[in-house]
Amino acid sequence: MSEQLAEGVIELLRQRGLRMTPQRRVIVSEIMRTQGHISPTALARRVQGELPGVNASTIYRTLSVLEEAGVLAHAHLEGGAEYHRAEDAGHVHLACSRCGAEDDLSLDEADALQQLIEQHHGFLPDLTHFAISGLCAECRRELSAG
Amino acid sequence: MSEQLAEGVIELLRQRGLRMTPQRRVIVSEIMRTQGHISPTALARRVQGELPGVNASTIYRTLSVLEEAGVLAHAHLEGGAEYHRAEDAGHVHLACSRCGAEDDLSLDEADALQQLIEQHHGFLPDLTHFAISGLCAECRRELSAG
DNA sequence: GTATATGCAAAGGTTTTGCACAGCC
C-alpha cells in the first residue's frame, strides 16, 4: 500500500516538472511507508541505510520540496519538527510529558475542539500543527498513588 | 507591579539559598516585566542592553534555574521555545500562521477544551505548553474574499 | 572562606547555503 502511495507521489512530482533521482525515490518511499511522524534526522538515518552516501542537505531540501508540493506537512513535537504525510491530516497528537507515550485524538474529538475554538474567536485552528502535551491516564494514576 | 513581582522572585530565590548577582537581578526584572512570552535570544538582547557583557550562557542557566524554581515555564511556538511567567498559566496561545497575530483563549475556553480532551482519554492536557496554530478571523476573511 | 555564579571558549547538534559537478529529461 505504501508502495502505491510512493508511486502516486512520484507521479505528482513528475507532473510538476520535478526530477526523480535515486535519492528522491528512496526518500519518498521511506517517508510514505512511515506511519505517523518522523524527524529529518531519523529519516536521514533510514535513507542512508538504504542508499549510503545521501547527504543530510538532500534530505532537508527534499522535505521542503515535498511540503511545498502538498505531500507532506510538519508538526512541532517536544523534540522539534517532525514530518508526516499530508493526507494523515487530522492527527491531533497527544504526548505525555512524563512517560513519552503518544496517542491521537479521534476525528470527532478533533472536530469538537476545533468548533469550540472557532466559535469563540473566529480562529480556525490547525490542531495538527502542534502537539498537545500533558499527562496520560496511567501517569496520572501513578502520580496520585505514589 | 512588575517590580513587585521581581522582588518576590528575588525573595524566593534567596530562600532557596540561591545567590543574587547583578546579572540575575536584571534577568529577573526583565522577564518579570515581560507580558506573555519571550525567547532566550530576545531576552539576552534586552538584558545586555541594560547590563552589557552578560553572557548568553548566563541567560540560559538562569532561565533553567527560574524554571526549576517554578517561577517560569516554557512553551513551544513556531519559532521555538519561549519563556513566560509560571503564574501566567492558563494562557493558551493562538498563533495565526498567515499574519503572525497572537491571541489567547480565555480561562473558560481553556477549561472547556481541557475537559473535552480529558473525558475521552483520561489524558490531562497542558494546553499552554504548545501553541495552537491556525488562521485568525481576519486572514480567513481575506482568503475567502481574495 | 567557601560554595556558587559568571565569562569565555569550545563543542554539539540541527539546519541552511554557495558552489562545482553529476545526472535526469
Add this chain to the structure above:
DNA sequence: GGCTGTGCAAAACCTTTGCATATAC
C-alpha cells in the same frame, strides 16, 4: 544540452558544557 539536484564544505544558529576566575553570603 540544459537545467535541476546532489555532495561537500562551510556557515549560521541555538544551546550546552568545562574550566578558571570572580563574587555573594
